[in-house]
Amino acid sequence: MSAPLLVLAGFALVAALLAWSRWLAGRRWATAGNLLLALVAISMVGTVWPIAGDLATYQPMRANQAVAEMFFEQAGARRYRATLTRLPSGRMQVFELEGDEWRLGARGLDWTPRAAALGLEPVYQLDILEARSAAAAAAAEPGSIAGPTRFTLHEAQGSDLWARLEAGSRWSAAAKALKIEGPWQPMDHRQRFNIRLDGTAALAVVPGRPPFAESGTSTR
Numbered sequence: 735m736s737a738p739l740l741v742l743a744g745f746a747l748v749a750a751l752l753a754w755s756r757w758l759a760g761r762r763w764a765t766a767g768n769l770l771l772a773l774v775a776i777s778m779v780g781t782v783w784p785i786a787g788d789l790a791t792y793q794p795m796r797a798n799q800a801v802a803e804m805f806f807e808q809a810g811a812r813r814y815r816a817t818l819t820r821l822p823s824g825r826m827q828v829f830e831l832e833g834d835e836w837r838l839g840a841r842g843l844d845w846t847p848r849a850a851a852l853g854l855e856p857v858y859q860l861d862i863l864e865a866r867s868a869a870a871a872a873a874a875e876p877g878s879i880a881g882p883t884r885f886t887l888h889e890a891q892g893s894d895l896w897a898r899l900e901a902g903s904r905w906s907a908a909a910k911a912l913k914i915e916g917p918w919q920p921m922d923h924r925q926r927f928n929i930r931l932d933g934t935a936a937l938a939v940v941p942g943r944p945p946f947a948e949s950g951t952s953t954r
Contacts, residue, residue, distance in 0.1 A: 787893075788893050788894060788895050788896075789843075789857065789895065791859055791888070791889050792842075792843065792857035792858060792859045793857060793858055793859060794855055794856075794857055795842055795855070795856040795857055795858045795931060795934065796931065797931065797933070798930055798931065798932075798938075799930060799931045800821045800822075800928065800929070800930050801820070801821055801840065801858070801860065801929050801930060801931055801937070802818060802819060802820055802821055802838065802860060802929040803818075803819040803821065803926065803927065803928055803929065803942070804816060804817070804818055804819075804836070804838070804926070804927040804929065805817040805819075805924075805925070805926045805927075806836075806921050806922060806923065806924070806925050806926075807923060807924065808922075808923040809830065812832060812833060812834060812867070813830065813831070813832050814830075814831045814832075814865075814921045814923075815828060815829075815830060815831075816828070816829045816830075816831050816836065816863070816865075816921075818838075818860075818863065818887075820860065827887075829863060829885055831863075831865035831883065831921065832865060832867075832883060833865045833866045833867040833868075833882070833883070833921070834867060834868050834920060834921055835865065835866050835867070835868045835918045835919060835920055835921060836863070836864065836865045836866075836918070836919055836921050837863075837864045837865075837866075837882075837915070837916055837917065837918045837919065838860065838862075838863055838864075838916045838929055838937060838939070839860075839861045839862045839863075839864070839913070839914065839915045839916065839937070840858050840859060840860050840861050840914040840915075840931075840937060841858065841859060841861040841888065841896050841911065841912060841913060841914060842856060842857060842858040842859075842911075842912035842914055842934060843856065843857050843858075843895065843896065843899070843909045843910070843911065843912065844856045844909060844910045844912055844934060845908065845909050845910075846907065846908055846909065846910070848907075848908070849908040849909060856912075856934060858912075858914060858931065859887075859888050860887040860888065861886070861887055861888050861914075862884050862885065862886060862887060863884070863885040863887055864882040864883065864884050864885075865882060865883045865921070866882035866883070866918070868918075868920075895909070896911050899911035912934055912935065913935075914931070914934065914935060914936060914937055915935075915936060915937065916929060916936065916937030916938070916939050917937075917939060919939050925941065925942075926941070926942035927939050927940065927941055927942060928940045928941075928942050
């Protein structure tokens with residue numbers, strides 16, 4: 735989306751230069767027309783550019799798409815070192831989690847038919863990583879929050895379009911904000927999980943196989 739915006743910014747610059755030349759030539763009406771075009775173009779660039787920067791942090795949403803891998807190593811009593819690998823980039827992040835259960839969440843943007851006609855496709859980005867004590871969650875009173883530990887994973891650049899859609903901004907006519915949550919899963923030492931998109935509303939979590947060195951088998 736940045737290429738069209740750069741073209742529009744160039745158009746605004748040309749219109750402004752033309753307005754200046756028309757002013758020097760004493761053509762007042764032509765000056766006003768070119769200046770108006772320049773202001774409209776600049777306004778459009780200023781409005782859409784932050785949104786384009788935010789959209790650049792999202793990934794295309796595909797059915798059954800692998801989005802991440804999680805690997806856990808026990809670091810103490812009810813403490814785990816969790817390695818999150820984002821897919822397909824392979825970028826890794828390490829977190830210190832307390833408790834015995836974890837959950838990954840993502841957020842997405844689903845475009846309206848009018849916006850989709852412009853070639854826009856549904857997109858997603860990882861949003862939060864949570865950890866909690868299963869016993870504390872089970873003992874919590876109905877309607878209360880057990881207080882899980884949360885880590886923010888999304889990296890908003892420019893305007894946070896998802897948050898604006900949640901608040902009911904004018905962009906709601908173009909897209910819908912989606913919450914994509916995964917199930918709570920147990921944390922175990924040397925356990926690996928594969929996370930995939932399950933439609934546009936959930937994440938599917940599949941336990942992976944432990945390394946051969948941990949399974950006690952030989953490859954001879």
